[in-house]
Amino acid sequence: MAAQVQLAMPVAAVPHLPAEETTPSVDVEIASPDQQQPAAAAAPSMAVFPPAADDDDEEEAVAVLLSGEFFTCWSSLSESTDDETTRRTTTESMFYIPMNGNNDVGRRRRRRKVRSWSRGSFLGRGSFGMVFEGITNEGVFFAVKEVYLDDQGRYDDAQQCIFQLQQEIALLSRLQHNNIVQYYGTDKEDSKLYVFLELMSQGSLASLYQKYRLRNSHVSRYTKQILNGLIYLHDRNIVHRDVKCGNTLVHRNGSVKLADFGIAKEINKFSVLKSCEGSVYWMAPEVVNPKRTYGTAADIWSLGCTVLEMLTRQLPYPNLEWAQALFKIGRGEPPAIPKYLSKEARDFISQCLRPNPDDRPSASKLLDHPFVNRSVRSIMSVMTS
Incomplete structure (x- = not known):
């Protein structure tokens, strides 16, 4: 069966979560990326991951969400105060946050239950709903995605959106890595669902390269961190399926983290990937080919x-409409790599863009590439000179 692709007009970039919007379907499913970029959207996936949270209460809460009965089961979990900007969580185990705002995975067990929180400034529109800054009554900041469960369009579309959101929550609750955005918990109030996430104050890499011309040293450092996140996922047989600058968020300390796991999927001998899902300009040839399965x-x-995007400050296949790009990708034609890029950068990108997936290095192998280690070598040369 042919993959469904959705056309979406570009929308404004969201500082903490990539912007998406639902649009009428045609033949092929695509979500819009960050500001000033052509439409390229993510198609919903149909996989659900079992929760494996740190705490029994959190695991039970995610299980309730995945049961399909959360419309009624969640009705008693929270209540509003007189101030509409303040939300009080009555089920304390639902929402944990690191003490002192420290998101170091090594210290994750030192977490505190949040009894109340206040909604702050509007950050933008993310997948499924609006994104706000939030603050606990102890002064710790976080991001909160506010989803209107009754406002997801037609019934079939609504069920699909909710299913995709369930999948993202279930997967994020299992992941603990310094280069993956941290999930804190979930709460519901009437027809609103709140998803609490780590606040990434500098937005996405897409918004960053629109403001600054990134140097090779910047891109090298960011690439190394993305690779570390991918190694963590791939070691667990999880394919992200939508890696791009718009889905990589930047912390104020310069660290970057993979985000937006709505179409990520775990693979095993009983489950293979064949559906054409992701953002068109970043799709691999095997993803576009309906006759092939694919993996990490x-x-x-x-x-x-993504590396090409950071270094050139434009999308792959920059002069092509999405349908033209899709055709080239299906034929195994990688995007052009400008000659003005460094030799190490060109070689790194070329190795990633080999048409045959069996010829591409693993994330672990790429971690040893000179382009990724250039900043370390530069520091060592200064120390020994």
Whole structure:
């Protein structure tokens, strides 16, 4: 069966979560990326991951959400105060946050239950709803995605959106890595669902390269961190399927983290990937080909496109409409790599963009590439000179 692709007009970039919007379907499913970029959207996936949270209460809460009965089961979990900007969580185990705002995974067990929180400034529109800054009554900041469960369009579309959101929550609750955005918890109030996430104050890499011309040293450092996140995922047989600058968020300390796991999927001998899902300009050839299955190597192709995007400050296939780009990708034609890029950068991107997925290096292998280690070598040369 042919993959469904959705056309979406570009929308304004969201500082903490990539912007998406639902649009009428045609033949092929695509979500819009960050500001000033052509439409390229993510198609919903149909996989659900079992929760594996740190705490029994949190695991039970996610299980309730996944049960399909959360419309009624969640009705008693929270209540509003007189101030509409303040939300009080009555089920304390639902919402944990690191003490002192420290998101170091090594210290994750030192977490505190949040009894109340206040909604702050509007950050933008993310997948499924609006994104706000939030603050606990102890002064710790976080991001909160506010989803209107009754406002997701037609019934079939609504069920699909909710299913995709369930999948993202279930997967994020299992992941603990310094280069993956941290999930804190979930709460519901009437027809609103709140998803609490780590606040990434500098927005996405897409918004960053629109403001600054990134140097090779910047891109090298960011690439190394993305690779570390991918190694963590791939070691667990999880394919992200939508790696790009718009889905990589930047912390104020300069660290970057993979985000937006709405179409990520776990693969095993009983589950293979065949659906054409992701953002068109970053899709690997095997993803576009309906006759082929694919795996973690698809993320490596997307990483090559992401590095190219950071260094050139434009999308892969920059002069092509999405349909033209899709045609070239299906034929195994990688985007052009400008000659003005450094030799190491060109070689790194070329290795990622090998048409045959079996020829692409793994994320672990790419971690040893000279382009990724250039900043370390530069520091060592200064120390020994």
